[in-house]
Amino acid sequence: MPLLEIVDVRASYGSRAVLEGITLSVETGEIVSLIGPSGSGKSTLLRALLGLVPIERGSVRLNGHAIDYTSKADVGSLRAGIAIVFQQYNLFQNMNVFDNVTITPTKIKRWPRDEVERHAIELLGRVGLSHRLNAYPDQLSGGEQQRVAIARALALKPKMLFLDEITAALDPELVNEVLKTIKELSQGGLGMLIVSHEMSFVREVSSRVVFMADGCIVESGTPQRIFDAPLHARTRDFVGKILRH
Amino acid sequence: MTLQFGPILEQWPYLLGGAWLSLQIAVLAFACGMLIGLLCASILQYGPSSMRRIVGAYVTFATNTPQLVQIFFLFYGLPEVGVTLSPFTAVLMGATFNAGAYLCEIQRSGFASVKHAELESAAVLGFSRMQIIRHVTFPHVMKVMFPPLSNQFIVMTLGTSMASIFGVEELTGRIDNLGAETYLSVEAFLVAAVLYIAITLLATWLLTLYGRSVCRARMDIL
């Protein structure tokens, strides 16, 4: 049974349709990357799945259980199982690094404090920020903030991670440290749904690549197939353009 | 407790006359205050330090003391040196004294907001002094000043209600009279409240329209 099963999901912003019938399955531990031109709906899909954008039609199943987005319990379990890292770090400005990572497990989920704190220190160590526990977001570089955001997501012990263009807002020299962190995590068995423009990175970590355009899935397959031998003209067009440099 | 608005509402021409008087006071005090404010702001920006100190003292003093007591001082204090003012004059003078200080502050920030770079580029493009003032300084200053000036005008309109204390028959004064006559003071002052809300909403709306279209100011006052 797939971990996440998405069937014919549609969403719009006002009168403009942004997602037109998306059907996708993600197995536990799978690393799926979404690529495509801007406005193709990739980020919207991640947000819609987490209940941040309303879904008009279609169904979403987590571990076989259909999610009712009007039910607080369902949405709560969804957000417990899937954690998201945004493009704009979105760290809480009024808390230091350590508090940003520990606040959700302690105050919202009410997990035991000492266990949460131990786990937080371990996670921050894994992302290479053990020395910055007391720093505030405005004292950190973009790359450091993004790594804190990753640790914050992992503190929820999710079964899956959504990564929404997490390197897009970073200065070029900071991109690699974040990608390296994700690469290491991907080897640990945690499933991911990644939206990214970093094609060599996508090629290296993904088990599957999905190409989206105009709110639809055009083609999906292994990274090798999509990048080296795309079937659709649209895919070929996109891949050709981005690989040119 | 049943409320009877009838006796109050049927006197609407009387009340409207009061509202008109309130507006007159506000407009006169605002106009005179603007002139004083302009003079003071210019002195603060360009004048010699001795004059700046005097103007600064005036502004600090007038903005840190209540308008009501300023009027009391004029109305009750001046007769002692032989100057007797009518209630209307005393209120107008006090309101102008008070307004001048606030309007000076607003105009001063307005002048200070003009950036050197803008003036320099205009000068370099060959604008004459007058042209710079007309095409660069004035529109910019108006745009920056219009919202706080509008806000100050609304505040002053509400402030005219204290004229009733001196017997001036503006809106609050007339409402007070009416309430006393009819023994319906609660209803009277409820009507007063609604009228002031209506008057200030109308004024805000008109000022916002003017501000957005003519001055292209960002209007989000009150």
Place this chain on the structure above:
Amino acid sequence: MSPAAHAFSSYDVLLLLKGFLTTFALALIGCLTGFALGFVAALLRSTRSPEMAPLRAALAAYALAFRRIPFLVTLMLVFFASQAMNANLSTFTVALVSICLIAAAYLSEIARGGLESVHRNQWQAARALNFSHWQTLRYVVVPQAWRVIVPPTFGFFVMFIKDTALASQIGVMELTSAGKVLGNKGLPEALVYGTILMLYFLLSYPLSRLGKHLEHRLAAAGNR
């Protein structure tokens, strides 16, 4: 012109002092209570659920209305209303209630502006982590908003000290009414009101300087 030496007897000084303290107390208590009410109103107005819409509309109407009614009119309204209801309130209480009503309206707008100044993405991050609306306010938004809320709130309090002068009209024994009393006793009015103006100045000016200092301190400390 009476000699200035004739000025104030110790009784007079005491009267002025009492008036001074009453003015301060009125403004302080009224604004603190108004702030508490206004802050709660702002929190309620920050909700987005449809069920709360009528409450939000009512609070918005309240904030709109009470910022457009002269303080004197509010005072008279509360005064006559409390009489009609046989509430037997002291004039001080009537003034206090009036100040509360107005302060709550202004301060709820200030608080609302402060809450809205917190970037939308903070709300979004909290939502993705499954924070409820109130948890987000408590742990994320209010800690960031208070810096933006405190300076104008303090500024409002300092400004309102001057408005309390109108309370003299319903008989509250604050600073301005002390002037009337002393004037009736035969003291020269110019001296009396001149002194009262100075006393208001001594109350208002240092506080407004404190407010500016506070504003600089909070702005400099940034988001901490």
